[in-house]
Amino acid sequence: MLRIDGLKLSCDNDSTLLREKAASVLRVPAQSFIDFHILRRSVDARGDVRIVYSVGVELSDEERVLRRCRSASVTRYAPEVYTLPARVRDGMPRPVVVGAGPAGLFCALVLSLCGAPPVLLERGQCVEQRTRDVARFWQTGELDTSSNVQFGEGGAGAFSDGKLNTGTRDVRHRFILEQLVSFGAPESILYDAKPHVGTDKLHITLRAMRARLLELGCDIRFGHHVVDITCKDSSLSSLTVRSAEGEYVLPCSHAVFALGHSARDTFYMLHGHGAAMERKAFSVGVRIEHRQSDIDAAQYKQYAGHPSLGAASYKLSCHLDSGRSVYSFCVCPGGTVVAAASEDGRLVTNGMSEYARDGENINGAILVNITPGDLPGDDVLAGVAFQRKLESDAFALGGGGYIAPAQLVGDFLDRRASSKAGSVTPTYRPAVRFCDLHDCLPSFVCGAISEALPIFERHIRGFACPGGRSQAKC
Numbered sequence: 001m002l003r004i005d006g007l008k009l010s011c012d013n014d015s016t017l018l019r020e021k022a023a024s025v026l027r028v029p030a031q032s033f034i035d036f037h038i039l040r041r042s043v044d045a046r047g048d049v050r051i052v053y054s055v056g057v058e059l060s061d062e063e064r065v066l067r068r069c070r071s072a073s074v075t076r077y078a079p080e081v082y083t084l085p086a087r088v089r090d091g092m093p094r095p096v097v098v099g100a101g102p103a104g105l106f107c108a109l110v111l112s113l114c115g116a117p118p119v120l121l122e123r124g125q126c127v128e129q130r131t132r133d134v135a136r137f138w139q140t141g142e143l144d145t146s147s148n149v150q151f152g153e154g155g156a157g158a159f160s161d162g163k164l165n166t167g168t169r170d171v172r173h174r175f176i177l178e179q180l181v182s183f184g185a186p187e188s189i190l191y192d193a194k195p196h197v198g199t200d201k202l203h204i205t206l207r208a209m210r211a212r213l214l215e216l217g218c219d220i221r222f223g224h225h226v227v228d229i230t231c232k233d234s235s236l237s238s239l240t241v242r243s244a245e246g247e248y249v250l251p252c253s254h255a256v257f258a259l260g261h262s263a264r265d266t267f268y269m270l271h272g273h274g275a276a277m278e279r280k281a282f283s284v285g286v287r288i289e290h291r292q293s294d295i296d297a298a299q300y301k302q303y304a305g306h307p308s309l310g311a312a313s314y315k316l317s318c319h320l321d322s323g324r325s326v327y328s329f330c331v332c333p334g335g336t337v338v339a340a341a342s343e344d345g346r347l348v349t350n351g352m353s354e355y356a357r358d359g360e361n362i363n364g365a366i367l368v369n370i371t372p373g374d375l376p377g378d379d380v381l382a383g384v385a386f387q388r389k390l391e392s393d394a395f396a397l398g399g400g401g402y403i404a405p406a407q408l409v410g411d412f413l414d415r416r417a418s419s420k421a422g423s424v425t426p427t428y429r430p431a432v433r434f435c436d437l438h439d440c441l442p443s444f445v446c447g448a449i450s451e452a453l454p455i456f457e458r459h460i461r462g463f464a465c466p467g468g469r470s471q472a473k474c
């Protein structure tokens, strides 16, 4: 197969033109293509907005065509294929996977495909029940600490934009994307440079993935919370599991703990048993919300709102003289800011959007990096204590009931409490309370964000305008 990079179409071009463009680069008729498909699609919004494609073309005489076309954008292409590990020998003890987030689900899938279907223990509920629990929380502020935006089938990303981002290169990426498509995710994730599934389609995908795991012999137990472990001769011998039916001991010699970043009780439990752990860098900050139409206009100019482009996004970052980095993360075009707490009396916000990304606002996290050296003492879990304090302070500033503290960007920069919304209507539920975010965020976080916002304004006009609104996010 040959790969052609950098094929550009304007927003108004029909994508069928792509075959003709490819044929013209290769200097062969399009009818001679044995196979043709899109490998990558991205939007180039610099200057005139263009959609940029990489395509794969199969021909009968590729070597000759490659020599003759003399184009640097044409290369030989052989897709990397992930091979599953060898099948497990009969008689191996049944493994256990703790956590049904993306890591746990794919671990369970690969184990099952290799002939070792595990017991999959998830403290939260299946996605149908979880959706009801989360909706009640957003309406009433009544949190279920075991079934929420962090805990349950699909893990912490199940109520999100469903972006499939990773900073790593790994032969397993394609395998993961193909599996997701086979479970119902949109096919565009196979080639979009910024693939996204959306909360609505993600839930359909999760249900199909569960059905496949059950078919392969996986024993899935929702509402089963691992609260302790027992070791004999330095090896794992059992898990203590709490469920609605009571507590039980599950003998096990091999367990994968795919816990995510919010299972703090389990981190402390494992730490108490001497599990190896190390401090890691993380980031904290706020969620910032704009009208989607304003970001579309700033990014896509006269093409704003064009159906072939969809809702615009942004990616911003800067390094300050103080040594801090400030950057945007998990931007949710056409989405909402969501209450994402998993502990009583602690407030966390995040963002989500549906596949269509057709909401009125766009929101993104504006984050400041925290290094292990920022934390006091030598407790390996000092970062958890730091996060808990921040979340408790945000909860208190909101006045309770998971009402989020919020402030207009202009007021934040002027260090003045806000009293009401500006031109952007807050999407967060149950509600926001306008105040001064300096009253809950550490001063170095506020200082770094205040320095960064005017820098971001230079990249996206209107990003730090007085009508924009920022909201506490831990």
Ligand SMILES: Cc1cc2nc3c(=O)[nH]c(=O)nc-3n(C[C@H](O)[C@H](O)[C@H](O)COP(=O)(O)OP(=O)(O)OC[C@H]3O[C@@H](n4cnc5c(N)ncnc54)[C@H](O)[C@@H]3O)c2cc1C
Pocket (backbone or CB within 6 Å): 098, 099, 100, 101, 102, 103, 104, 121, 122, 123, 124, 149, 150, 151, 152, 153, 154, 155, 156, 157, 158, 159, 160, 161, 162, 163, 164, 165, 166, 224, 225, 226, 227, 258, 259, 260, 261, 262, 263, 266, 330, 340, 350, 351
């Ligand atoms: C609201 C939100 C939106 C996000 N949006 C995006 C996005 O758009 N794109 C993106 O790439 N990333 C996003 N992320 C980050 C992404 O969710 C995480 O990177 C990803 O979920 C990590 O997967 P995981 O399987 O390691 O952990 P998790 O998804 O956190 O899953 C861990 C699971 O383990 C379970 N568990 C924990 N302890 C126990 C126990 N003791 N017993 C039994 N079960 C237990 C939990 O209930 C949970 O379901 C988002 C995160 C959040 C919170």
